[in-house]
Amino acid sequence: MCRTLDLQQAVLARNDDSARELRAALAARGTLAVNLLSSPGSGKTALLELELGLARERGVPVAALTADLATENDATRLARSGVPVKQVLTDGLCHLEAVMLAGHLDGWLPAATRLLFVENVGNLVCPASYDLGEGLRVVLASVTEGEDKPLKYPTAFGLANLVVVTKTDLAEAVEFDEAAFRANVARVNPGVEVVLSSARGGHGVGTLLDRALAVLDGEEVHQPVMGRRAGHRHSHPGDHANAHSHELVDRS
């Protein structure tokens, strides 16, 4: 037998296949998944709690799944919004994978759900490599984390469809340089929108919900340069119906 096999397989092919299937399955039922990535303690849960509450007030059917290494604290907090919430414990795994997410949604996700917020494990390294079948990937960073966060975690910020700055009520106290942060984001992800929020002050709350609903309604998503690779160009860039599946191909 020939001793060398030219395998040429993407290492994450299985995750990418599962993500593609999940994205299609969610799209078929009219649900958009929003993947939220950030460092631990950046304020994902606090902002999400308010966004979920707002969605409920507006009558938008949403649900949230939150992943942590341990404790059900986040689910308890998010459940206060009154929307369906599920806690996933990863037992030490530092990220969610598409097949895990699909397994947790199976039999739980209410049929009417239009937006599914997935609060990934707090980590800006590992979750960046795993497509979860989301239609919108959001990376959050708090003002206390420093302006150079996008340069320290270029893959996470580089693959974001939207960047959210949190805890802006603390910006003055920590002398957050917004222009420098924006420049660093632009350096790794030219053209991505950066929005500001403060869960404590209520500033910017609702933006995440609005952006996600716009995508669900067909608005074109920012396609990060880092996700665009030679030979993987979109064949129909204006075709909203295909935008999600193309995005996945680009990330593989």
Place this chain on the structure above:
Amino acid sequence: MHEMSIAVAVVEQVERAAREHGATGVEAIRLQVGELAGVVPQALEFCFELACAGTVLAGGTLGVEAVPARASCARCAREWAVGMPPDLGCPSCPGVAGELLSGRELQILDVRWAAESAFARADQEG
């Protein structure tokens, strides 16, 4: 650290290929890892050894080929190495990168199966 998950994915894919090709041992695997793949090659090599234990890959070596990240300008078509941390702004004009030419690879290139005798020897040596 997700390098263990990556290593396990490599092992699973090579195991599948070994079954399909009737291979009983692996001598070497070559991986391509892009600068922006979000994977630390040293951590991957460490995890690979652990993930191989007790599988058809045990004793096989992992060769990692690092791929520098390069981009091309959407405006002037200049190509450049984006560096680390990456700069996707064009060094020649006010334009930005239209796409990455390379740098996000996380790919198994090829697998070299062990010769039967070599595999048996490796097996005896543990």
